[in-house]
Amino acid sequence: MNRNILAASCLAVTLIAGCSGAGVDRVSGISSADLTRSVLPLNDGWAAAEGQVTGGxxxxxxxxxxxxxxxxxxxALKEAGNAPKIIHIxxxxxxxxxxQGRELTEADYRVAPYSFEEYKNAYAPSVWNVKPLIKxxxxxxxxxxxxxARKASxxxxxxxxxxxxxxxxxxxGLGKNAKIIKGMLQISSGVENVIIRNITFEDAFDYFPEWDPGDSFKIDSNYPGCMDEYADASHGPQMCPGGRWNSEYDLISIxxxxxxxxxxxxxxxxxRPDSKFPPVYPFPQNEITQKVQHHDGLVDITNQADLVTISNSYFHDHDKAFLIGNSDGKTADRGYLRVTLHGNYFDNVGxxxxxxxYGKVHSYNNYFVGNAEGDGVGANAYERHLSSLDHKPKHNIVRQALGAGKESAIYSEANVFEIKNGDPSHAIGNMKGKVAYDQGSMFNGKMIDIVEEANKASGKPLSKEVGWTPTLYGPTPVLPAADVIDYVKQNAGAGKL
Structure with a gap:
């Protein structure tokens, strides 16, 4: 085991417990013992609902x-097992x-006869979609x-x-430059009491994304030639919109x-953002959303995960940030998925x-910055599709920041939304939900009732009766929305402890 505690680590800017003498981070002023053996403050969000999270x-x-x-x-993880452990990155x-430290790439994982080009051609809509439809x-x-071969790879x-x-x-993470890249940390069922701090996570790149021909598929007569049975090369299901690429890995999966x-x-x-991998099929399978997706979520919280606090973190330049609950059909998630997010910065996230x-989610003092323009304009999906191909925005299109899904109960307060070309339904969107609550938040510089205004904009009303009120705020009171931007920019992200 390469355990480098008492020697070289004592020379690092951020000192750790176990070195002789008291160490203090010269940038943050936090003592080494506080940083190394830090615990979740009392009552700091849902993670603290059953007692303090102490990690290692x-x-x-x-x-x-x-x-x-x-x-x-x-x-290190194997040696310590479930005993308390502190791992510095x-x-x-x-x-x-x-x-040996050699980077592994697609060639190292690939199982013959897989190749992306052959895979793409085998399941192209012009080949696969001409078969009889199922439901x-x-x-x-x-x-x-x-x-x-793709599955094996x-x-x-x-x-x-x-x-x-x-x-x-x-x-x-030690100092300002600790990173974990090109993979995923997983916190599975039966695991609890975990702390992750001061680390930059990047690029959980899936070399073998899967094409799902039925994802978002729709028989839409506005598309020329779109019909439910194959007739010829210009008429049939292959001329209908739909199909998506899906990838496997999040940066952190709870x-x-x-x-x-x-x-x-x-x-x-x-x-390696997904914007570098545009759609590979011709119209009508070339919408912006049909890019070849090599990244899944940033942090996903699923399968009865529970009691999570995510604070003072920076999420940027990504499309789908994270799910809390991954299926409408997973009724076993009822009573779980309780999550608090505060002091976080979302920039150019779609x-x-x-x-x-299903979850009860408390979101407060977060800052959301993005642009909703890019889906095109027109009287129907076909016209909007054609319009969008002329614009090709470079940003991730904001579709909704907070998404109220099935049986969810989001309680939002004192958040700030700056969404160009957007309306309040881009701040809180109805994703088959029934309720959502907001108070004290700001949208594009104005204090408004975001749920009420989102209901007007979307035509899919949400009730404000979420059925619960947060009580777990930790040692720091909720900031007014006017103070959130400065606070978040100064504090959110790795290297700012």
């Missing part, structure tokens, strides 16, 4: 590690690398050698880049875990900030 704060010295490679991280850890959609269960990548985090863990605090961290696609199903 009670770790013995033998379970305090400094790691700078994937192998060292995996070894030094520099950049590439999760898509082997034990008014193309068959969504792809078959054939290319899909089998994807498994190889998943086995390497997904790192399971055990209970009673603190993962703390997949059934509970009592999790994520703080002062930064999340993005890094230098949607899901978050999209909520």
């Amino acid at each position: 704060a009670n770790a013995i010295d033998a379970h305090i590690y400094t790691v700078s490679s994937r192998k060292a991280l995996v070894d 030094s520099g950049t850890i590439n999760l898509s690398s082997d034990d 008014k959609r193309p068959n969504r269960k792809l078959t054939g050698p290319q899909e089998e 994807s498994k190889n990548q998943k086995d390497q880049i997904v790192i399971d985090i055990p209970s009673n863990t603190s993962i703390i 997949n059934g875990g509970k009592r999790v605090w994520i703080d002062h961290s930064t999340f993005s696609d890094g230098d 949607q899901r900030m978050p999209r909520v199903r």
